[in-house]
Amino acid sequence: MTEQVMAAIDGSKFSEGVCDAAAWASLALGAPLTFLHVNDNHAVPEERNLSGNLRAGARERLLEELSQLDEQRAKVAQEQGRLMLQAAKERAIEDGVAEPGTRQRNGTLVETLEELQNDMRLLVIGKRGEGAEHNGDHLGSNLERVVRTLHRPILMVPDVFKTPETVMLAFDGSKTTRKGVEMLAKSPLFAGIPVQVVIVGAETGDNRSQLDWALKTLRVAGHEAEGAIRAGEVEATLRGYKEEQGIDMLVMGAYGHSRIRHLLVGSTTTEMLRRASVPILLLR
Known part of the structure; x- marks a missing residue:
């Protein structure tokens, strides 16, 4: 298919x-x-204790009626x-x-x-x-x-969706998020949509190099792309940047090599999803 x-x-x-x-x-x-x-x-129904209180014929009739009710519920x-x-x-x-x-x-x-x-x-x-x-x-x-x-x-x-006008990519230089940059760059899903790339961490040479690579990859593909390196706790920093920039959709890897990897195996990703007021695209 x-x-x-x-x-x-x-x-x-x-x-x-x-x-x-x-x-x-x-x-x-x-x-x-x-x-x-x-x-x-x-779904496991509550155990029905039919012993002792009903005679055999009554128990059989009740079981038959309960079975019919189950069938009716399934049809409904x-x-x-x-x-x-x-x-x-x-x-x-x-x-x-x-x-x-x-x-x-x-x-x-x-x-x-x-x-x-x-x-x-x-x-x-x-x-x-x-x-x-x-x-x-x-x-x-x-x-x-x-x-x-x-x-x-x-x-x-979330409960209301609107076509995104700005997308934020949470980037940590991991294999998953580098693939995310390449996917986002070439995917028709994000054609013509400006992209913000955010690294949560210290302003180091390695982080700057990673960010420059991501921005170049996106720009070569025709995207309007800007980026930032922000220090702080991952979830709060990403959420704050999203609100500051008016981001409509968040893209992030479900796993990475930094604190972002704790998304669904720890607190950060779960917290991002739990607090989300915009759609989140999770990459695997």
Whole structure:
């Protein structure tokens, strides 16, 4: 199958932002768009203690009725998912995508995405799912597991998406972030969008050399690119620079050789994602 933009949607308030971001990415990349909804049929119900209180015939009738209820719930969940996918498809068409596709699967989201990742060029996913959408700044547990599991770029989206006019790349000179510079330079996703490159660290010769390389790579590719080296704690410094410059999208590696590597295996990346008010593109 052709590599495509895949967007995971559910009943949360983040689904509209996911739809709009996925449509933008699909059009910019010239890649097919597929919306995915997963019915989690692996949820473990509370153990039902039917022993002793009911006679055998009554227990059998109750078990049969409970089984029928489970089947009805599964049918309702499937129909709800179908309606969500249809609404997402219609929204993407309004955004200009000619023929968005839909897929509905049973299982867990993480396992399903892992199975489908060879079909993906980019995964678009909300900051939180419907089970966690009221938890303030908390990060959805599914998102953390997805980032740990998948080996594809992941665009995490807050509840509202707008086409980015300025992009910030968190750069530390690691292999992942150098690949990120090269990807960003040539990707049609960021064509015509000014780029800010930020290194969090001391003003050293090595950091200056790394920054100069990144800016040259971007400028040669036709980007308007500026950069900065800022000392301080990684997450707070990046967040402060984003607010100062009015950044619309953050690009960063999920792993690196400096403190930024602690993103999803420690505090920095999780904190960046948790506090995010703009989309974050995570590179692997």
